[in-house]
Amino acid sequence: MNIWLASFAGIGIGLVGLFLIATTNRIQKASFVGPSVNRRSVILLRDGLVIHSNEHAQRSLGDLVLPGQSWCRLKDRLATFIDGLPDELPDQPVVLGDTGAKGQQLFLRTDGETRILELGDIHSSGDIAAADTPEDASTEAVEMAVTPMWKTNSDSQIIWSNAAYNALIRDCGAAGEQATQLFNLPVIDTKTARQSRASLETAAGKKHWFEITSQPTETGTLYYASNIDALVTAELAQRNFVQTLTKTFAHLPIGLSVFDKDHRLVLFNPALLDLTRLPVEFLSARPNLLSFFDHMRENRMMPEPKNYTSWRDQLTNVVNAAQDDRYCETWNLPSGLTYKITGRPHPDGAIAFLLEDISAEISLTRRFRSELEMTQSVIDSFDDAVAVFSQLGVLTFCNTAYRTLWDCEPDSAFAEMTIVDATQAWSKACVPTPVWPEIREFVLTLRDRAAWDTGLDLRQGGSLFCSVEPVAAGSTLVRFSKMTAASAVPAATMDTTE
Missing domain, CATH: 3.30.450.20 (PAS domain)
Structure with a gap:
């Protein structure tokens, strides 16, 4: 699952990079400063609301936050640059408004349900029927991405969001004239990307989890969210399963210790504490196999090997034997106790060790054998x-x-x-x-x-x-x-x- 998230994040970053390249190229082509510079500002609308704009358009329209604005509000602000704008946007490509003495033109292009407005100098290229450029393709890719993406300025106000994010706003019942900040995320004070988890509850009462990547830029912060409902559900199921196992083995007299594929302790029961006399703080810290056996040796809860250094080197063989369900030993401790330790393989490379006190069984067997030998000796006489x-x-x-x-x-x-x-x-x-x-x-x-x-x-x-x-x-x-x-x-x- 982590590999899937990493791949999905890589795709998201690539799409965002394409979008930034497209925006940069458009910035080099558009301007509202004067008729002598041949650059444009671009605004995208869908269902009568602004869904995207480049940074030149945002700066040219002042403090008006474009994403989420209606055409009515946008028209009033565009009146600064061009006169005679219609009350409703046409469905076909056309040049909007009267250029007059202000020397600006507003070009309308359509792409399905999306209306693309380009505001620029009357001397710039105004071929409204021109074919899509690579920048248009990258913008469309970002806009149609299933991953919610949005960008905020230095004041944490959203200045751009894609269709997936706007759809998320509608699902949460927070749609309005301006884009809404759905996630309460901390402000990033570094230049490196950061990941965090956040949950969101829709208007229907359904809770969703997202892995949100925050990428600082020169003009603000860019965010993209990946849905991780399946991952959170799997983690919850795993946690519940571990809790169930813990409760099940809580009264088991046999000590149980389970090590994951990295050979770190992930599960143990109370009997292990009694048999090994290891502190619960040590076991809760998820020690590895070497540390686990080292502490057992220090507590004299395992036989002292003749050469402990070589025994540690042979621990790999012990692990391999446990993985093949071949490890079983009897430990005669200096205290007189006798332990039976068994290794069992578990899925995904995990290993379980069972520690059983068989002192009473061994003592009974020895006593029974002694009685048999004595009886045999008497009868033989x-x-x-x-x-x-x-x-x-x-x-x-x-x-x-x-x-x-x-x-x-x-x-x-x-x-x-x-x-x-x-x-x-x-x-x-x-x-x-x-x-x-x-x-x-x-x-x-x-x-x-x-x-x-x-x-x-x-x-x-x-x-x-x-x-x-x-x-x-x-x-x-x-x-x-x-x-x-x-x-x-x-x-x-x-x-x-x-």
Whole structure:
């Protein structure tokens, strides 16, 4: 949008330059000082009102502000130079009035709805049917421009305005005999152009926004206004969207920071303040990425890199990774906290960083892992071989004695070991017995179950005492104990009480 405004402003300046060239050329051709100098003054009228005049015409008619004047008022002032002017302007090219002893002529030309009056010496060229000159073309281009343009003198009075500006006056209900200053703009005390924004409300109650460029000249100030309603609406929508995002993420426990395409902070939520301990004044000043991470390092809210200088050089890689949705790190802080930082790409080159405190999750995971390791250590100290199967029949746990007894390593297997796989391995090492289908059915059943046990004979000699017990979450514990002579139980006897 800014590129469009700049292009539009360039076109406006070019049109105004053409108009100034045309006006300068006409000044060199017209004069009211005397009959010996061959120069003219030009006045343009439309709908009976003056819409434009060159500077010679304005100076010749004294303090009368021409833009907006009616033909009636203009005729009275022109009577100083020429007699016998008609009450109504003709529709065809003609020489107006009687030259008489005053030695002046008023030529009328038409261009559509525009009446062009040229006042000059009777010895000057008066070909009223002459073809349009380049100056006429440039004047017409400025007059027909859709951009409102106007010029003020040193007293801030409008001395010229184009049709677009006059149309704007009518839309605002301020039309009168003189051009009205619609915008309350400050007087420029420098020789450089300046841009400002101003709003205008029409008679229908509709509000419009304009980007107004003020260009000082030797005789006053030239203005042109570009309508920026679409830009203002887009900015308002963006501001409302940002406010909505801010409200949405206000109670989010995850710290959010969004950096624009220039890597400056444009959005953050309160959780970021709590997690980073950065002052709100610093974040509100829209710091860049380097300053943001520098302050986090100073607050000891990020791990201290071994070589911070090289890490800053690698920040470009961090940004690129975030733009590709590949950046995710876990920070273990000196305070004992653990942060997870994730980079996410956003439209138009923006980047969002999410900062999450996962200290409780990490602590719970570590405690759970510690408990598992302790439980494994305790079970491994048993002489009995122990295995636990889930409700779906998958081996979830076994101790060292089980691995040694059945010569297996479930953790290194490609696929999960099931109760079917386990009973097949057991049956190969034991004397045939009808107990294996019973064990499989017990593990996979969903109904209430009761513990039972049986004896097993090994093919290489010796006996085992097998105990099958239901445990929590529908799982089943199978335990194998070596039998002594005193505790031997015949393999044929099996307690299947439910």
